Amino acid sequence: MKMVDVGGKERTERVAVATARLRMKPETVARIRAGQVEKGDVLAAARLAGVMATKRTPDLIPLCHPIALTGVTVEVTLDEGGAHVRAEVKTLDRTGVEMEALTAAATAALTIYDMVKSVDRGMVIEALQLEHKAGGRTGTWDRGTAG
Amino acid sequence: MKMVDVGGKERTERVAVATARLRMKPETVARIRAGQVEKGDVLAAARLAGVMATKRTPDLIPLCHPIALTGVTVEVTLDEGGAHVRAEVKTLDRTGVEMEALTAAATAALTIYDMVKSVDRGMVIEALQLEHKAGGRTGTWDRGTAG
Amino acid sequence: MKMVDVGGKERTERVAVATARLRMKPETVARIRAGQVEKGDVLAAARLAGVMATKRTPDLIPLCHPIALTGVTVEVTLDEGGAHVRAEVKTLDRTGVEMEALTAAATAALTIYDMVKSVDRGMVIEALQLEHKAGGRTGTWDRGTAG
Amino acid sequence: MKMVDVGGKERTERVAVATARLRMKPETVARIRAGQVEKGDVLAAARLAGVMATKRTPDLIPLCHPIALTGVTVEVTLDEGGAHVRAEVKTLDRTGVEMEALTAAATAALTIYDMVKSVDRGMVIEALQLEHKAGGRTGTWDRGTAG
Amino acid sequence: MKMVDVGGKERTERVAVATARLRMKPETVARIRAGQVEKGDVLAAARLAGVMATKRTPDLIPLCHPIALTGVTVEVTLDEGGAHVRAEVKTLDRTGVEMEALTAAATAALTIYDMVKSVDRGMVIEALQLEHKAGGRTGTWDRGTAG
Amino acid sequence: MKMVDVGGKERTERVAVATARLRMKPETVARIRAGQVEKGDVLAAARLAGVMATKRTPDLIPLCHPIALTGVTVEVTLDEGGAHVRAEVKTLDRTGVEMEALTAAATAALTIYDMVKSVDRGMVIEALQLEHKAGGRTGTWDRGTAG
Numbered sequence: 001m002k003m004v005d006v007g008g009k010e011r012t013e014r015v016a017v018a019t020a021r022l023r024m025k026p027e028t029v030a031r032i033r034a035g036q037v038e039k040g041d042v043l044a045a046a047r048l049a050g051v052m053a054t055k056r057t058p059d060l061i062p063l064c065h066p067i068a069l070t071g072v073t074v075e076v077t078l079d080e081g082g083a084h085v086r087a088e089v090k091t092l093d094r095t096g097v098e099m100e101a102l103t104a105a106a107t108a109a110l111t112i113y114d115m116v117k118s119v120d121r122g123m124v125i126e127a128l129q130l131e132h133k134a135g136g137r138t139g140t141w142d143r144g145t146a147g
Numbered sequence: 148m149k150m151v152d153v154g155g156k157e158r159t160e161r162v163a164v165a166t167a168r169l170r171m172k173p174e175t176v177a178r179i180r181a182g183q184v185e186k187g188d189v190l191a192a193a194r195l196a197g198v199m200a201t202k203r204t205p206d207l208i209p210l211c212h213p214i215a216l217t218g219v220t221v222e223v224t225l226d227e228g229g230a231h232v233r234a235e236v237k238t239l240d241r242t243g244v245e246m247e248a249l250t251a252a253a254t255a256a257l258t259i260y261d262m263v264k265s266v267d268r269g270m271v272i273e274a275l276q277l278e279h280k281a282g283g284r285t286g287t288w289d290r291g292t293a294g
Numbered sequence: 295m296k297m298v299d300v301g302g303k304e305r306t307e308r309v310a311v312a313t314a315r316l317r318m319k320p321e322t323v324a325r326i327r328a329g330q331v332e333k334g335d336v337l338a339a340a341r342l343a344g345v346m347a348t349k350r351t352p353d354l355i356p357l358c359h360p361i362a363l364t365g366v367t368v369e370v371t372l373d374e375g376g377a378h379v380r381a382e383v384k385t386l387d388r389t390g391v392e393m394e395a396l397t398a399a400a401t402a403a404l405t406i407y408d409m410v411k412s413v414d415r416g417m418v419i420e421a422l423q424l425e426h427k428a429g430g431r432t433g434t435w436d437r438g439t440a441g
Numbered sequence: 442m443k444m445v446d447v448g449g450k451e452r453t454e455r456v457a458v459a460t461a462r463l464r465m466k467p468e469t470v471a472r473i474r475a476g477q478v479e480k481g482d483v484l485a486a487a488r489l490a491g492v493m494a495t496k497r498t499p500d501l502i503p504l505c506h507p508i509a510l511t512g513v514t515v516e517v518t519l520d521e522g523g524a525h526v527r528a529e530v531k532t533l534d535r536t537g538v539e540m541e542a543l544t545a546a547a548t549a550a551l552t553i554y555d556m557v558k559s560v561d562r563g564m565v566i567e568a569l570q571l572e573h574k575a576g577g578r579t580g581t582w583d584r585g586t587a588g
Numbered sequence: 589m590k591m592v593d594v595g596g597k598e599r600t601e602r603v604a605v606a607t608a609r610l611r612m613k614p615e616t617v618a619r620i621r622a623g624q625v626e627k628g629d630v631l632a633a634a635r636l637a638g639v640m641a642t643k644r645t646p647d648l649i650p651l652c653h654p655i656a657l658t659g660v661t662v663e664v665t666l667d668e669g670g671a672h673v674r675a676e677v678k679t680l681d682r683t684g685v686e687m688e689a690l691t692a693a694a695t696a697a698l699t700i701y702d703m704v705k706s707v708d709r710g711m712v713i714e715a716l717q718l719e720h721k722a723g724g725r726t727g728t729w730d731r732g733t734a735g
Numbered sequence: 736m737k738m739v740d741v742g743g744k745e746r747t748e749r750v751a752v753a754t755a756r757l758r759m760k761p762e763t764v765a766r767i768r769a770g771q772v773e774k775g776d777v778l779a780a781a782r783l784a785g786v787m788a789t790k791r792t793p794d795l796i797p798l799c800h801p802i803a804l805t806g807v808t809v810e811v812t813l814d815e816g817g818a819h820v821r822a823e824v825k826t827l828d829r830t831g832v833e834m835e836a837l838t839a840a841a842t843a844a845l846t847i848y849d850m851v852k853s854v855d856r857g858m859v860i861e862a863l864q865l866e867h868k869a870g871g872r873t874g875t876w877d878r879g880t881a882g
Binding site for chain 3: 442443444445479480481482486489490493494497500501502503504505539540543544547548551552554555556558559562563564565566567568569570571574579582584587
């Protein structure tokens, strides 16, 4: 096993965006919107948990490098069918932040699940994926235009 | 915000099973099977990361209780279209382990993503979900038979 | 150094309440109330950080026992002169949760400080203290009635 | 919620100094001085816990950046009325270390509280505050001369 | 990979003792004894690091169960040829604490190494081993009398 | 106590190599080779635990600086008398990575111990030591040629 050597790579600006879709029952969405969740403010908790998870990524993903993060934004929105998480992570370092963005999106979605699971255990995270990354030797990648 | 009081609940045997499906290109599956991944043994790393993630769950999911885990098994299998993760977690405590099982499945899938992302950035975790839970006041829940 | 042996103590219900007072400028209070803080929702972040800090207490306070927490509530309120944090922690274990409650109150107050420090660096946490504890061999203690 | 983007800021030398005052009974001070505390050397434990807490700050304070620390010193002194903690933290990074210094001072004071709480539960941390910071775009701030 | 199921085992009193021997140059021992180490009090730091490491054991050793620890004592003594660490850990749980005791002894010895390595890089931890364990289904084991 | 100020040191390439020798019974070696260990793949787990431990080093060793790691490789091999661990860690930072390499080697060896301790409690880590370090103000050190 090895954490690959990135010592020969440049410190450059890198960004990654990941999203997660959590499908839930309409009445669960309504309950969150109405603020009727015993544990507290679901969307605020999900956003904060997502931001904090970026800092735990090297502890979770065994071969991830511990790196400096320069900025993190996590947004959570609701529609009729569930919640949508978007996490954007930036760094100025020798390796990318795809895993930090994916871990943030996953953790935010799981935090929502945790807060409303007592009323909707069947919720599914049905698309957790990288949307965009830029910077570094491999340059820009976008889900929309990738082959 | 609050971590709900479980002091009035009984210490009983509880189990939860969660799964994650990671869709990848057939050539990525082939590469993992052939052991041609620079970072090391992908499936062993994913299983171990999944097990270890159960122990970090209360650090990630803000309102989860820190609890004793009595057993954890994480299995990862490959088929033509990708990887399938199954995590089973057991406890003898006052609250369930759904979040531990889901966090294990998510982390195992993200670990695979990390190890082969340089050749397949478009991989998608397309179903991260609870399959089964038993024990506690709310009893047994199965995805197959839930309404 | 030693983490004292609590093996001879009973598992009983224990509770602790701690508070923190953060003195700030009236205009800082007004800014938080108006939701004009760039980093996000200050009070939600403070409450969540307080709850999460209870789970990190054994990592921070060297001789604290790692224990099961059954419930945690963190409340943050504003008045003209600043913020007031109240943290209540419960357990069913062999040792008390005073340190968990104090760590929660301190962390919630520091989180507020962090979110508005760019406009008010002079804020002071001017009273971080235990208010109440009950359970265990030493029984109940209340700040109001203690000698 | 967001961890604000510091990617446009310069890596410069930054320092922060925070202090905490823990008021205790004279006999508690005497007991610490006499080395009559069952758990061990109180001042050594407090200093070490303070240094270590600087490294946990991004885990505790949700929107803090994970940064490289170049130096940390924690001093704890006793007088008749209690203990005084002074924490100084340095970095060469894109954001300041005020939160690291405050977290170190808080943790050192709470560690003292933990080690002698069995004989003096009424101890109060009555001033946890930033004393000085230098470096970065906002320059130097001193409690003594701030408006 | 799996964390083996201990749900069928009894909660009983269990204890483990581990030791580590760190061989160093006589002049390094003399320097520690004289308190001439720039980083601070070597033995106090080693003891405290050892105690704290018991609480991080499940984070480090992948298949260790997270368990409640009821007591931990770490002793460090010096003789002419180096340092001797003895760590004793107790629990009332379903699995033993051998790994916690070994991790404490290793961490205490490594902490000493860290604090004096600038003057003696050749130090060797030459025996890190379990000395004794008691409790649980397999009963008592002693290094002295084991076959 | 202090984490010494490295702000005046240069960011340069630094490397450290540490090894650990775990002596075990021949039948224990045979069991690992045959893959007959209930907990799973011993060598894969040990390697991964070693890599991950490098990222936890500042949490364990009190006065270690939190630094960026550019590469980590952990190798574990078996011979008749036991296991040999070799950990190599690289950074481009202001301080060396000796402690990260030693912590990786210790953790990998302890992970093996954990996975087979039920059949061989008497295993001994009989040499945990730095083999080589290069880079930084003090330059290169090799165990073989050091006085």
